[in-house]
Structure formats: structure tokens, C-alpha cells
Amino acid sequence: MSNPRRKSRQRERIFEIISKDKTHPTAQAVYDILRKEMPTVSLGNVYRNMKILAEEGRIECRNFGDGIERYDAIVGLHYHFVCEQCKSVTDFPMALQSDIIGMAKKISSHTITGHSIQFYGICDKCKQK
Amino acid sequence: MSNPRRKSRQRERIFEIISKDKTHPTAQAVYDILRKEMPTVSLGNVYRNMKILAEEGRIECRNFGDGIERYDAIVGLHYHFVCEQCKSVTDFPMALQSDIIGMAKKISSHTITGHSIQFYGICDKCKQK
DNA sequence: TTACTTGCAAAGATTTTGCATCTGT
DNA sequence: ACAGATGCAAAATCTTTGCAAGTAA
Numbered sequence: 001m002s003n004p005r006r007k008s009r010q011r012e013r014i015f016e017i018i019s020k021d022k023t024h025p026t027a028q029a030v031y032d033i034l035r036k037e038m039p040t041v042s043l044g045n046v047y048r049n050m051k052i053l054a055e056e057g058r059i060e061c062r063n064f065g066d067g068i069e070r071y072d073a074i075v076g077l078h079y080h081f082v083c084e085q086c087k088s089v090t091d092f093p094m095a096l097q098s099d100i101i102g103m104a105k106k107i108s109s110h111t112i113t114g115h116s117i118q119f120y121g122i123c124d125k126c127k128q129k
Numbered sequence: 130m131s132n133p134r135r136k137s138r139q140r141e142r143i144f145e146i147i148s149k150d151k152t153h154p155t156a157q158a159v160y161d162i163l164r165k166e167m168p169t170v171s172l173g174n175v176y177r178n179m180k181i182l183a184e185e186g187r188i189e190c191r192n193f194g195d196g197i198e199r200y201d202a203i204v205g206l207h208y209h210f211v212c213e214q215c216k217s218v219t220d221f222p223m224a225l226q227s228d229i230i231g232m233a234k235k236i237s238s239h240t241i242t243g244h245s246i247q248f249y250g251i252c253d254k255c256k257q258k
Numbered sequence: 259t260t261a262c263t264t265g266c267a268a269a270g271a272t273t274t275t276g277c278a279t280c281t282g283t
Numbered sequence: 284a285c286a287g288a289t290g291c292a293a294a295a296t297c298t299t300t301g302c303a304a305g306t307a308a
Contacts, residue, residue: 005262007307008307026297044266044267044298044299044300048264051299063192065192066192067296068296068297081237094232112248112249114249114250119233119239119244120243120244121240121242123240134287135282135283136282137287139289155272157272173275173292176273176274177275177288178288196272197271198273260307262305262306265302265304266301267300267302268301269298269299272296273294273296274294276293277291278290278291282286
């Protein structure tokens, strides 16, 4: 049995960092930021807390193809753009394609509960170079 | 400078396995199959060859959220279904959503060259249990 | 006090790489 | 013979875990 979670300054701060960060940071990136203000934090514990936050449904864990887990605050379903040059991941401001889910449910016998869309290409920053 | 690639029975066989396998196998899965007929193959070399095949554009490397790279023969753009229970990945028979790319190009200043869509849920097999 | 949290280090898991040997051309 | 391909083992990366000490309630 697990008791209700205790409040932890570290975990709350991790949640804040992920919420405010628009780059969908990796555990390492969160650790680098956190370490500046809490020099004794351990990377292992950042992983642990990010997993807990994901279990609690406060953040989401995603993977955009480079084999490294990234985290995203929950702000409703949205899509992503992945730059193939600098590997950055940003939100993509396209409206929810709800018709796609409907279409998918019609043509498949699997139970479909969600979907995700990614766009790939070269981001503005990389184009300038 | 790199010379033209030599033919390698192992690499060709790996390509064949990935082409015929509908489960989008991981390197380990390909290795397990290959080892039965070529007992001396090394996992490291399977990784090496899959990377080469991907560089040559003969297969594609994908990641469906569990942190393990999976490989897919190139058979044109198509979408995928990921079972959240058994983690299997199967092709999803939905027609290409070309209007999505057009829409995406209109609303973003990034250069968009591709997209991918995944559906999530519970597959038929898992539902039977 | 009790049980969750943390830091640290060790262990796991996946993937890459160095090197000597083998092999296709 | 030459340069790519292979097997092996070691290393590199990313992530998880055990444990003793710390801390919120």
C-alpha cells in the first residue's frame, strides 16, 4: 500500500521547470537547470520524480525518435514539430484533428484511445544558418 | 572517402527479415531470428548493419515511445498503431492524410518535409484476454 | 514516529566502437 | 592486396534501483 504522497520541494520545482520550458526537456536538461539552484540533487532522483509526475498524470513522457525520453506538461492534446537538424522539439499549433480519430475508429477493429502527430523538417533557426 | 559498399550476406538477410516481418522488429528481435541460421552473428554487427541500411534509405528507424528503436521497411508513408498493453506496433491502414501536410505548411514558418501519425489503444489480441 | 524522499553509487538496458581477423572484389 | 565486413569485448548512453540517511506530516 502506498500512502498519499508527501510534498517535495524538488518534485514541485521539477514540475515547474517542465511546465515553463517550451523545449520539452530531457531528464538531463531538467537536471542541469535544477542543479544550479539545488547543487546536491542527483540525476537519479530527477528521473524518479519525473516518473512520479508522469504517473500522477501531471506531465507526459514522450519520445521523438532519438531514443531519449522527453517530458511535456499536460496542456491538452497537441502536436509537435521535430527539427531534423538540431533535434529540437516544439509544440505545433495545429488544431486538433478530431475527424482523424473518428476515421481511425471506423476502419480498425482495435480499440483506439488516442493519437499523436509529429511533423518533421528544418526549423527557422536552423534555416538561418 | 568511402568506397562503394560490398555485398554482405548478413546485411542482405537482415534487410529481408525486416522487410518480411510485420512486427517492426527491434535490433534484438532481428538478432534472435538471424542467430538461428548464422550462429556466430554478433548483436553489435546487427546494429551496425541496420544503421547502414537506414543510411542507405532501405529501412527506417522509428521509436514508438518505449525507448527502443524499431525498424520498418520502406514501403511508402504509412501510419502505425501501438498497443498500450502488449506494446506491439502494427501498420495502420489509413489513407495518407495529404491535406494535413498542406495545412501544416500554411500555419508554420518552419520547413516541413514529413509527418507521422500514431494511434494508441488496445489491440484485438489483448482485448480477447 | 512513520513512511515518503533524497543522494549516492551500483546495476540494467540499449546502442556504439576499437581492434584484430575475415572476406568480397 | 585493399578496403569493407565481422565477431568479440569493452565502452558509452540513458535509465532504474538498493540502501542508508534525511525529512514532511
